[in-house]
Amino acid sequence: MKEKELHDELTSIRSLMERSSKFISLSGLSGIMAGVYALIGAYFAYQIVYTDTGLFYTRDYVIANIDNNQGVLYTLMLIAAAVLISSLTTGAILTKRKAKRKGQQAWGKTSRSLLVHLAIPLVTGGILCVIFITRGYLGIVAPATLIFYGLALVSASNYTFGDVKYLGMLEIALGLIAALMPGYGLLFWAVGFGVLHIIYGSIMYFKYDG
Amino acid sequence: MTGNNPFEKLDKAFENRVRLQIMSVLMANERYDFNSLKELLGITDGNLASHLKALEKDEYILVNKTFVGRKPNTNYEATKKGKQAFEQHLNALEQLIKLQKGI
Structure with missing residues (x-):
């Protein structure tokens, strides 16, 4: 056996062990795009929630009075839904494209495991947030979405790039800080879903997309 | 031949790339x-099945047949013996590389 053959053998083993257990076609670019959408969404939400009397003037308590401000609440939920749907669509398209390039199945055993482990904390958090909203506990929604999203990333990180775990832990930390500072939910939201996604998406893009 | 020859430690079952x-x-x-x-x-049903059968015969893997709804679903897992054999084979490969670099 020649040295090159031996190396090929070992490379093939290593690559198979990784490809069979981890979904490595997750697109970094889609992370960047998700961050951009989130920042655009946050900008529109900011226009609605904060008045022009000052940067940090908060209308959390105004919105909390749902009877008078139902329109504001619905608009915010609409913006959030638009950000979520465009992020998921972009993510699905870019990931599918990258999977094709990497010769990995976009919908296979690894991506299924990834989605299941992502979905369990995410759906739990989503339902909990809807319950909070209907009960009027609006201040807890921004921290809760960040925390549950972070937990979802940590749980899914076993099935893709390990870097995702650290993004998850950052989101959890940010969510906990946000819980300590009610009224600044939108700003933490913009940092967590906007800025962190852009930073992490860029890191992943340069590390793995090339 | 002594047992120190790494070529001897390579597992015959793994001579085939698919296995x-x-x-x-x-x-x-x-x-x-x-x-x-x-x-x-990325191989055919028949090709994969024959290699799986060979590994099963060596007791390197275990076969579990279950049903998902009405569809048969066959799962495979490595046995302790199979894992040891694989590790030994990798060690032998590693030794071979070291040996060749030494020359």
Whole structure:
């Protein structure tokens, strides 16, 4: 056996062990795009929630009075839904494209495991947030979405790039800080879903997309 | 020939590339099903089945047949013996590389 053959053998083993257990076609670019959408969404939400009397003037308590401000609440939920749907669509398209390039199945055993482990904390958090909203506990929604999203990333990180775990832990930390500072939910939201996604998406893009 | 010859430590069962690949997948995953394995390795049903049968005969893998709804679902997992054989084979490969670099 020649040295090159031996190396090929070992490379093939290593690559198979990784490809069979981890979904490595997750697109970094889609992370960047998700961050951009989130920042655009946050900008529109900011226009609605904060008045022009000052940067940090908060209308959390105004919105909390749902009877008078139902329109504001619905608009915010609409913006959030638009950000979520465009992020998921972009993510699905870019990931599918990258999977094709990497010769990995976009919908296979690894991506299924990834989605299941992502979905369990995410759906739990989503339902909990809807319950909070209907009960009027609006201040807890921004921290809760960040925390549950972070937990979802940590749980899914076993099935893709390990870097995702650290993004998850950052989101959890940010969510906990946000819980300590009610009224600044939108700003933490913009940092967590906007800025962190852009930073992490860029890191992943340069590390793995090339 | 002494037992120090790394060529002797290479496992005959893994001389075939597909068998080595199957074993790599089963080392990294608790279990893997037939269809996912087929897609991952990009080989035909018959080819994969014959190599799986060979590994099963060596008692390197365990076969679990279950049903998902009415569809049969066959899962494979590495046995202790199979894992040891794989590790030994990798060690032998490593030794061979070291040996060749030494020359």
